[in-house]
Amino acid sequence: MCWSSCSDLQRKMVSFGCSAFLILFAIVLGTLWPSLSSKLLHDKFVIKNGSVNYQNWIKTPIPMYLEVYLFNWTNPGELHQYPNVKPYFEEVGPYVFHEVHERVNLIWNQNNTVTFNQRRTWHFDPERSKGSLDDTVTNLNVISLNTAYFMRDRSTLVKWPVDLVLEVDGSLVWHDKTVRELLFDGFDDPLLDILKTLNTTVNIPFDKFGWFVNRNLSDTYDGTFTMKTGADSLENVGLLTLWNGASNTEMYRGQCGKVRGTTGELWPVSYSNKTNVTLFASDVCRSITLQYGESMSIYNVQGTKYVANEQVFDNGTEYPEASCWCNSLPEQCPDLKSGVFNASACKYGSPTFVSYPHFYLGDKSYSNSINGMKPNKSKHEFYIALEPHTGIPLDVRAQLQINMLLQPIKGFKMYENVPRLMIPMLWFTQRATLTQELANQAKIALILPELGVYIAIFLGTIGAILVAVFTYISIRKWNTRVPYEELLR
Incomplete structure (x- = not known):
């Protein structure tokens, strides 16, 4: 998509759309992540063929x-x-x-x-x-x-x-x-x-x-x-x-x-x-x-x-x-x-x-x-x-x-x-x-439940900041354009 060929209205719609998408994605991720991370941890720690815990148990590393x-x-x-x-x-x-x-x-x-x-x-x-x-x-x-x-x-x-x-x-x-x-x-x-x-x-x-x-x-x-x-x-x-x-x-x-x-x-x-x-x-x-x-x-x-x-x-x-x-x-x-x-x-x-x-x-x-x-x-x-x-x-x-x-x-x-x-x-x-290797595995498992929440907060914050910035710019442009139009009358 060519950003320079778009109209001002189109650029605004794209900007607000991306910001809204980030906020929406952050909300969905923050809502669903606890259950997703729980599923990931379950697959990691349950004793079944192929799981990380199974590999560490079948022969002690x-x-x-x-x-x-x-x-x-x-x-x-x-x-x-x-x-x-x-x-x-x-x-x-x-x-x-x-x-x-x-x-x-x-x-x-x-x-x-x-x-x-x-x-x-x-x-x-x-x-x-x-x-x-x-x-x-x-x-x-x-x-x-x-x-x-x-x-x-x-x-x-x-x-x-x-x-x-x-x-x-x-x-x-x-x-x-x-x-x-x-x-x-x-x-x-x-x-x-x-x-x-x-x-x-x-x-x-x-x-x-x-x-x-x-x-x-x-x-x-x-x-x-x-x-x-x-x-x-x-x-x-x-x-x-x-x-x-x-x-x-x-x-x-x-x-x-x-x-x-x-x-x-x-x-x-x-x-x-x-x-x-x-x-x-x-x-x-x-x-x-x-x-x-x-x-x-x-x-x-x-x-x-x-x-x-x-x-x-x-x-x-x-x-x-x-x-x-x-x-x-x-x-x-x-x-x-x-x-x-x-x-x-x-x-x-x-x-x-x-x-x-x-x-x-x-x-x-x-x-x-x-x-x-x-x-x-x-x-x-x-x-x-x-x-x-x-x-x-x-x-x-x-x-x-x-x-x-x-x-x-x-x-x-x-x-x-x-x-x-x-x-x-x-x-x-x-x-x-x-061992250091297993310590690293433990650290990943420990941060996993909170990782998605942190990402959701980060993306949501970026989306909110972009909305605020685009809103501020739009209002400022509108305020500076009104007096100029009145002078032409």
């Missing part, structure tokens, strides 16, 4: 690391002198493994859920580690302890031959086991077959002992999960409904047995800043609720830090509502001092107990009964930082310690005169921190 610290018992020969001489444990490590999570065997269900298995892969990272996998560690003999523990209520006649076997093939401690044996490689123990025979109530699924044996590249070790995809509401993204086909683990009483929370990689969108969050940890077959904490920022993405506090590993001693975590008869609860959780129901009946590293936040009696514990908030705090509006994890420090309960067991010479002690075996932390 954030670099993850498993850092393992083992405890070396330096004076086991002096156990009979307790309490004058306390057991001393020296922390060794960390032994760092690069960790990758993949979701496999997906089944899409009709009720907006997906069922899947989780495959975890670990590769040793010597450059990040402090030590070699060939380092040696001395600590409690878990197989001997479990053999005696499983027989603790049997008759003397049954215990006697097992005690003889323990004296020949067993030992109170394992001396100089390598880190690779204790973690992923495992090692043979002549008592393991006996232990599997004695514990007929559960199926012990390994032929070697190692804290992580049979886990690397396993599709089934963590169990089968069913979670909500968020197709009905983004506030449901990642929430588990079933674990191993059931909504209750049947391992703990009441609310404590329910499968609740997420697996930790996906979180519901639009979390309220002051809402506690819950994750389900298959390692201990239970949910862990983290409390709202302080604000934090990574790559200029603002988030909220959620912290696991004293209540997580209480069984009714300090928090009555936590009494359902007690595994003893109700009249015997609480049966543990706060700070240690009885995970035996999750560990084939073994006297295995979970705490924070170095008994952080636990009753002082645990760390005071032995030497070498140095609980420290900055090093041992369990937390997850989330961007609350998108549910994107910013920083993860999931940290747990595995302990074995050493206690007198009648009928077994090896254990008849030992003190009752919570023995630390190892602790580990899973670390993951947001």
Whole structure:
């Protein structure tokens, strides 16, 4: 269109038309954008093939690391002198493994859920580690302890031959086991077959002992999960409904047995800043609720830090509502001092107990009964930082310690005169921190709901200014033309 060939009236009509179009477009955009942006965010965050959240979930893009610290018992020969001489444990490590999570065997269900298995892969990272996998560690003999523990209520006649076997093939401690044996490689123990025979109530699924044996590249070790995809509401993204086909683990009483929370990689969108969050940890077959904490920022993405506090590993001693975590008869609860959780129901009946590293936040009696514990908030705090509006994890420090309960067991010479002690075996932390690329994705998602509104305001403002300018010019021209016409009369 040739602007110079148009009449003054035509130019005015075009100018006012363009201005009116900008204003009208701004009104329509501002009105429709909230629903459009909601649709865009839904397509981005819902778990479906091809969505951004799906790609980030099917194989975790954030670099993850498993850092393992083992405890070396330096004076086991002096156990009979307790309490004058306390057991001393020296922390060794960390032994760092690069960790990758993949979701496999997906089944899409009709009720907006997906069922899947989780495959975890670990590769040793010597450059990040402090030590070699060939380092040696001395600590409690878990197989001997479990053999005696499983027989603790049997008759003397049954215990006697097992005690003889323990004296020949067993030992109170394992001396100089390598880190690779204790973690992923495992090692043979002549008592393991006996232990599997004695514990007929559960199926012990390994032929070697190692804290992580049979886990690397396993599709089934963590169990089968069913979670909500968020197709009905983004506030449901990642929430588990079933674990191993059931909504209750049947391992703990009441609310404590329910499968609740997420697996930790996906979180519901639009979390309220002051809402506690819950994750389900298959390692201990239970949910862990983290409390709202302080604000934090990574790559200029603002988030909220959620912290696991004293209540997580209480069984009714300090928090009555936590009494359902007690595994003893109700009249015997609480049966543990706060700070240690009885995970035996999750560990084939073994006297295995979970705490924070170095008994952080636990009753002082645990760390005071032995030497070498140095609980420290900055090093041992369990937390997850989330961007609350998108549910994107910013920083993860999931940290747990595995302990074995050493206690007198009648009928077994090896254990008849030992003190009752919570023995630390190892602790580990899973670390993951947001990358710059994912931070940029989060920023886009955060500004998307307001972006259209800002554009509408900008265009509407330009349109209004143009209308005002064109109106002013037209009025001024009309006022200057009237006196000239009167002079011609």
